[in-house]
Amino acid sequence: MRLVMKFGGVAVASGKRIKTVAELIKRTEGELVVVTSALFKVTDMLHENAIRITKEGEIEHAKEFVEHIRAMHELAAAEAISDGQILREVCEELKERTGDLEKAMIGICLLGELSARSYDYIVSFGERLAAPIVSGTLRSKGVDAVHLSGGEAGIITNEEYGNAQPVPGAEDGIRARIVPLLAQDKVPVVTGYIGETEKGITTTLGRGGSDYTATLIGAAINADEIWLWKETEGIMSADPKIIPEAKKIPYISYREAMELSYFGASILHPRAIEPVIEKDIPIRVKNLLKPDDEGTLIAKEPEHTEKVAKAITLIENTSIINIAGSGMRSISEVAARVFIALAAENVNVIMISQGSSERTISIVIDSAQLNRAIDAIKKVNSSGTIIRDFTTNSNVSAVGVVGAGMAGTPGVAGKVFSALGNEGISIRMISQGSSEYNISFVVRREDAFRAARAIHKMFEMGK
Numbered sequence: 361m362r363l364v365m366k367f368g369g370v371a372v373a374s375g376k377r378i379k380t381v382a383e384l385i386k387r388t389e390g391e392l393v394v395v396t397s398a399l400f401k402v403t404d405m406l407h408e409n410a411i412r413i414t415k416e417g418e419i420e421h422a423k424e425f426v427e428h429i430r431a432m433h434e435l436a437a438a439e440a441i442s443d444g445q446i447l448r449e450v451c452e453e454l455k456e457r458t459g460d461l462e463k464a465m466i467g468i469c470l471l472g473e474l475s476a477r478s479y480d481y482i483v484s485f486g487e488r489l490a491a492p493i494v495s496g497t498l499r500s501k502g503v504d505a506v507h508l509s510g511g512e513a514g515i516i517t518n519e520e521y522g523n524a525q526p527v528p529g530a531e532d533g534i535r536a537r538i539v540p541l542l543a544q545d546k547v548p549v550v551t552g553y554i555g556e557t558e559k560g561i562t563t564t565l566g567r568g569g570s571d572y573t574a575t576l577i578g579a580a581i582n583a584d585e586i587w588l589w590k591e592t593e594g595i596m597s598a599d600p601k602i603i604p605e606a607k608k609i610p611y612i613s614y615r616e617a618m619e620l621s622y623f624g625a626s627i628l629h630p631r632a633i634e635p636v637i638e639k640d641i642p643i644r645v646k647n648l649l650k651p652d653d654e655g656t657l658i659a660k661e662p663e664h665t666e667k668v669a670k671a672i673t674l675i676e677n678t679s680i681i682n683i684a685g686s687g688m689r690s691i692s693e694v695a696a697r698v699f700i701a702l703a704a705e706n707v708n709v710i711m712i713s714q715g716s717s718e719r720t721i722s723i724v725i726d727s728a729q730l731n732r733a734i735d736a737i738k739k740v741n742s743s744g745t746i747i748r749d750f751t752t753n754s755n756v757s758a759v760g761v762v763g764a765g766m767a768g769t770p771g772v773a774g775k776v777f778s779a780l781g782n783e784g785i786s787i788r789m790i791s792q793g794s795s796e797y798n799i800s801f802v803v804r805r806e807d808a809f810r811a812a813r814a815i816h817k818m819f820e821m822g823k
Contacts, residue, residue, distance in 0.1 A: 361390035362542070364583045366397075366552060366574035370591040371648045372490055373400035375439020381589075382440070382497040384651055391542040393581065394505075395552045395574040396494045398486025399436060402429070403553075403567075406483045413465055414474040422465035429489070430458040437493045443500035450496040454489060461485045476521035480554075480564045487551035487570070495549040506541065507549040510573060511556030513537050514580070517563045523706070524555055524563035525631075526576060534580035542581070550577065571632040575643065579635035586636065586643045587655075588628075594645045594656030595620070595627050597671045597821035602809050605822035609670055610654070613661035613764050616670060617643075619798045623673050623710070623760035633658070661764055668772060669763035669819040672812050675710060677727040679754040680789060680802060683737065685719035686748045695721055697746055701736040705729075710758055711791045711800050719748075722789050724802055727754050756788055757808035760800045761815055767796040776801070779818040785811050 365385065372378050385394060397403075409425045433454050441447040464482050468474050488509060495507035514533035517524035541548045552570025555563050565572045571588055578586040595617065598606040612620075614637050621628040627645065636643060646655035685694035691714065698721065702709060711724035725733055730752065741747040766772045773792070776799055780787060789802040803811050816822060 361585075362392075362581065362583045363388065363390060364393045364395065364574050364578040364581075364586045365589065366395040366570055366587070367494075367589045367648070368570065368591065369397045369400040369402070371589050372396055372398075372436075372494060375436040375441075375493075377648075378436060378440040378494055378497050380648070381494065382501050382503070384648075385498060385547065386501050386503055390584075392547050393538060393542070393577055393583075394494065394498075394547060394549045395570055395577065396487060396490050396549060397552050397570045398490050399433065402432070402486040402489070403483055405429070406486055407479075410465070410468065410474055410479060410482045414468045414472060417469050417472055419466055419469050422469050423462060426458055426462040426465055429461065429485075430454060433458075433489045433493065437496065440493060440497040441500045446496050446500050450492050453492045457485065457489055457492075477561065480521045480524075481562045484551075484554040484562045484564060487553050491549050491551045498547060498549070503547055504545060505547040505549050507551075508537070509551050509556070510554040511560065511562070513548065513550045513577065515555035515573065515576060516558055517555040517565070519557050519561070519563070521563055523566045524557075525565075526555070527558065530576070531580040534577055538577060538581050566629065566631075568626065568629040571629040572635075575632045575635045575641075578641055579639055582639065583641055586641060588643060588645050589648045590627065590645055591648065592627065592645075593647050593650065593653065595658075595671070598673070598812060598816050602674070603672075603813055603816050603822070605816070607822045609656050611657050611659070611662070612670060614658060615661060615797055616762055616764055617658045619760070619762045620671055620673055623675070623758075623762070623798065623800065667763055667819070667821070668765040668769050669761050669815075669821060670765070671762050671821060672816050673760050673762070674808055674812050675726070675758045676805065676808060678710065678724050678756055678758045678802070679727045679730045679733075679752055680756055681723050681725065681730075681733060681737070681750060681752050683721045683723070683750040684748040685721070686745055691719050691721070694719065694746060697740045698723075698737060701740045702733060705732045705736045707733045707736065711789065711802070713789050713791050724756075724758050724789065730754065753788075755805050756802045757805045758800060758802050759808060759811055759815070760798055761819075762798050763819075764797055766799065772796075773799060775818055776815055779814040780811055783807075783810050783814045785814070 491507040498505035514537040552573040593608040643658040713722040
């Protein structure tokens with residue numbers, strides 16, 4: 361059996377956890393590729409301190425932070441690696457890599473500027489420091505492991521820093537790098553989240569991109585399955601923090617999983633499903649603390665599904681932008697100009713609704729991107745002939761109801777509206793795609809949790 365196993369930050373949170381991961385890997389039979397995330401919270405620390413150090417310009421602060429990162433990883437290595445010689449080799453590599461990190465931090469400190477390219481390079485160190493520790497721990501347990509960066513594993517991307525995508529032919533490069541190692545009975549330990557351009561410049565695949573790394577590799581090497589080890593039981597019918605009755609979904613289709621990930625469910629990277637669909641490679645989301653549990657299986661859609669709606673997800677911090685087009689322009693031209701401008705500023709549109717007779721478009725975005733979106737729309741309307749007016753509302757949350765069983769089933773939307781009506785909750789905006797796998801709507805932020813609970817109960821998702 362050929363497996364790709366990805367371990368998230370919680371799985372490699374400490375030396376003790378890394379030892380647990382190594383034991384799990386050691387007892388797994390067949391050909392195996394391991395994808396590792398950064399140690400728990402390290403990517404967040406790199407992100408926050410890169411911004412702070414750029415603003416403050418304090419070189420000593422940069423050096424202190426890097427020393428803290430080095431000490432954290434050396435401690436994890438000492439806890440995880442039992443062989444003294446291997447530990448010394450790993451610590452030497454950690455010292456070298458944190459030296460590179462320090463140079464980068466001092467560079468942005470002196471320049472007072474953090475470019476997208478520099479940012480990607482800095483945040484990539486989370487995975488680049490974790491991989492030698494995971495690989496060293498495996499070697500200390502007798503597993504012939506070798507660690508690779510994403511670029512060394514063949515993940516060649518475009519230059520869209522922060523959200524890079526593989527270039528055409530990247531799959532061939534991955535196969536050429538990984539398959540020969542498997543043929544030599546080696547276990548490649550690949551840094552998740554990061555790749556590199558054809559010029560060798562470090563890029564990142566977006567937050568949560570280690571899942572994407574795992575599925576890219578799995579598709580390239582024709583894996584039998586891909587296992588994503590998380591801190592949860594699998595994919596849940598809702599966020600248990602919001603709905604305690606939420607339960608694990610044993611089986612979910614590729615399309616349903618994609619809908620959930622694109623609509624804010626943090627369990628998967630939004631693009632992680634795409635590489636495996638054509639080759640029909642199953643993905644399992646498993647719990648590291650319950651390794652024998654089957655978790656959630658993501659695979660092709662079954663012929664019949666018992667549940668009409670399987671899961672509900674919500675994005676709390678969203679904003680609506682209502683755009684009224686000029687009477688001189690068609691709604692198509694207004695929409696084209698607006699979406700081109702938003703795309704140029706990397707503003708992600710979550711939902712769209714259109715009122716043709718009024719020449720209005722309503723879009724929902726993440727509130728963190730609102731200022732960029734407003735600036736982009738103002739540029740569109742610099743001549744004053746495209747947009748008559750636009751307004752914003754940030755006191756809203758977006759809710760998505762997902763399930764393959766909704767397609768072609770009469771009355772699903774009616775049940776949604778009925779559940780909300782019984783709670784006295786008004787809908788501010790609604791959208792449903794032609795696939796009918798997802799009904800999305802917007803409510804006031806203070807009503808969002810009640811809305812999610814009411815719909816979860818209406819469709820008996822937790823049963």
